[in-house]
Amino acid sequence: MRTLRVLITVLALMGFARASMAYDEDFNRRTLAGVTALEVRVAMSYPDRLDSSAVQTDTELALRRSGIDVYSGSQVGAHPNLPLLFVWVYAAQVPGGSIYVLSGVTFSQWVFLARDPSIALVTETWGTEQQWQVSEERVSEVRGKVRDMVNLFLNAYLAANPPGKGER
Numbered sequence: 262m263r264t265l266r267v268l269i270t271v272l273a274l275m276g277f278a279r280a281s282m283a284y285d286e287d288f289n290r291r292t293l294a295g296v297t298a299l300e301v302r303v304a305m306s307y308p309d310r311l312d313s314s315a316v317q318t319d320t321e322l323a324l325r326r327s328g329i330d331v332y333s334g335s336q337v338g339a340h341p342n343l344p345l346l347f348v349w350v351y352a353a354q355v356p357g358g359s360i361y362v363l364s365g366v367t368f369s370q371w372v373f374l375a376r377d378p379s380i381a382l383v384t385e386t387w388g389t390e391q392q393w394q395v396s397e398e399r400v401s402e403v404r405g406k407v408r409d410m411v412n413l414f415l416n417a418y419l420a421a422n423p424p425g426k427g428e429r
Contacts, residue, residue, distance in 0.1 A: 283389040285417055292386035293368065293421040298330035299344045300337050307352035307360070310400050319404070320348055320411050327415050328424070344370035345383075346414065350403060360400050365390035366410040389413050 301320050305313040321331045324346070332340055350364040367388035374380040389410050395402060 282391075283413070284385075284387060285389060285413065289387045290417045290421045292370070293418045296329070296344055296370075296418070296422070298332055298340065299324070299346050299368075300332050301346045301348065304347070304349045305352075307350065307400075310360075311350060311352065311403055316348060316350070316404060316407055319408055320346070323408070323411050323415060327419065328422075329418065342371055344368060348407060348411065350407060352400070352403070354397075355394070359394045359396050361392070361394050362403055362406075363390070363392045364403070364407060364410065366407070366414050368414065387414065387417055 301317060301324065303313045303317045303320065305311050305316065321333075324331050332343055337343060345368070347367045347369065348365075349367075350362060352360050352362045355361045365388060367385045367390075369383050369385045371381050372384050372386070391406065391410065393406075
């Protein structure tokens with residue numbers, strides 16, 4: 262945990278106050294085609310101020326509204342090859358009293374090597390990440406930013422799976 266705080270402090274001091282990264286190109290979106298179900302996991306490092314269960318609920322509800330089945334608990338065990346949508350938020354206090362936040366939404370799934378399909382691994386095929394600073398009084402805004410990143414995933418998903426495609 263100390264290493265994470267040092268990293269966050271160094272990044273904040275380097276001026277990365279509003280940076281973002283995404284791998285949301287056409288080829289990334291195409292990896293979402295045909296996905297009908299997934300598992301959602303949420304990890305948060307600032308639990309006293311950020312409610313991971315609220316983020317989990319927000320995320321699952323948005324996915325279900327877009328027509329994606331979300332499995333959890335024993336359902337995941339019954340579907341061992343489910344793709345995973347991972348939502349993460351790491352936050353730490355930095356000098357001056359503000360909170361430095363690193364967050365992201367990544368989609369991982371099984372990938373098989375073309376040269377040898379018996380070799381398979383789980384890898385991220387789509388994702389977005391952001392880092393920013395927020396004042397202690399505005400830390401509740403983190404939930405909205407995470408919601409925005411989940412919406413980026415849904416836009417990519419719907420681009421790869423247009424409503425009505427394949428339906429008669």
